[in-house]
Amino acid sequence: MLIAQEGRPDGTGHRPGQPLTPGHRPVRRTALALTVALPALAVLSLVIGTGHxxxxxxxxxxxxxxxxxxxxxxxxxxxxxxLPRTLAAVFVGVCLGVSGCLLQAATRNPLAETGLLGVNSGAAFAVVLGLTFFGATSPTALMGWALAGGLAASAVVLLLAASGRTAGSPLRLVLTGTAIGATFHGLTSYVLLGTRSTFDTYRYWTIGSLAGVESTDLLPLTAPAAVGLLLAFGCARPLSALGLGDDSARSLGHHPGRIRLAVAAAVSLLVGCAVAVAGPIAFLGLLAPYAARAVAGPRLTAQLALSALAAAAVMLLADILARVVIRPWETPVSVLLAFVGGPLLVWIARSSRLSTAGASA
Structure with a gap:
């Protein structure tokens, strides 16, 4: 029998020097397949378009x-x-895949979605304010307003969720995010009803699409997205410890409330950047982590990596199909994801594995 060498786990449950068990091999094979698929899809994205x-x-x-x-x-x-929309598809996919995986782990809910922290609603409200009162009509201006609104909404959620005796608990985060999201949604509807001239531009933005993205639009968002990714992978080990229960995590020297607030901050940064680029994109942040968890099991670091790769690949594929489904016109990428994500979500909800599909938290 092979004996593992001394060492500490690397965040995936594997110790340095320990031979890979059969459970680790699917992760590597899947990661390799996705790593090969991404460049192939990127090339397809560069050669396929709606033009002549x-x-x-x-x-x-x-x-x-x-x-x-x-x-x-x-x-x-x-x-x-x-080329810019290809880069944007990978960027948005990675942000939504990682943030969805983190959120599901932190809330212990395999059906948690990236809009739970009110980021989407805050971004939408800020876009409407920019369109109505500040004349923000360019894509770059709308991206700035969306990012600012998403981060502001998440900041409010974090401040409210951090107060009280149950500070940072999963239920408190979700309930606070839902309440703030509903509030911003109502304010958005109120402003739109009073100023219908901005409705057409807002309607195009809120559908969710990568059309019109430019390379210069992504540059200002790389820094906050990088911070979000570093924070996300830095939370993997303590969040895995949190899966043992809050009391066990405290006995190991972790602070459950702080961990969940750090996760919420990472999710806010990543989702805010994604929404700023493409508008609200549903289902991707839910389905990619579910698929990654089916391969990686409870190893959260592996889940994060696979979820990022899978979401980027799905986003690229959806954007390619969006250009050819009703050619010469273009289908918003979020519509295609909804057509696929809706039935899959129903299947997941009815699956007998749902009760055991929770993240490692």
Whole structure:
């Protein structure tokens, strides 16, 4: 029998020097498959579009064909239109996948969704304010308002959830987020009813799409997203300890309330960045963590990595399909995800595995 060497767990349940058990192999195989699939989907995203440029022409451009490189419209389509939205799809997918996985683990609810902390509603309200009272009509301006509103809403939720004797508890976070979200939703409806001129722009934003994203739009969001990712993976080990129960976590030197508040801060940053880029995207932050958990089991670090890869791949695939389903028009990517996510959510809710599908928290 093989004996494990001395060492500490690496956050996935595996100790350095210990041979991989059969439970670890599916994680590596799945991660490798997703790592291979992502570049392939990215190439497809670069060659497929709704314009007049064919996939063959775009492929020739990518492979360095001189004639294709000299084609100005083709260069515009590939580098200025498709490349930014490809990067945006990966960016949004990673943010929503990691944040959904964290939220489900922290709340001990496999059906928890990234909108629970009121980020989506706060972003929507801020966009309406920007459109109505400050003349914010450019995509960059709307992204700024969405990020500010999402972070402000989550800050209010965190402040309220951090007070009282049950500070930072899962129930308190969810209830506070739901209440703040409902409040912002009502305020958004009130402003829209009084100023219908902003409704068309808001309606396009709230549907959720990657159309019109530019490379410069992503640059200001990389820093807060990076902070959110670092915070998310830093919370993996203490959050795994929290899965043993609050009392056990305290005996190991952790503070359950602080852990959950740190998770909420990471989720707020990641979801705020994702909403700022693409608008509210439903289901992705719910389904990707569920699939990752089915492969990785209770190992939270592995769940986070697989969820990020899976969500990025699904987002890329959905964005590609959005361009070709009703060509030459484009379907909002959130609509496609809703068509897939709705039936899957019903199946998950009826599944006998739901009671055992909880995260490691």
């Amino acid at each position: 440029s064919s996939a063959a022409d775009a492929w020739h451009f990518l492979t360095g064909d001189p004639a294709a490189r000299a084609d100005a419209p083709l260069r515009l389509a590939v580098l200025d239109v498709r």
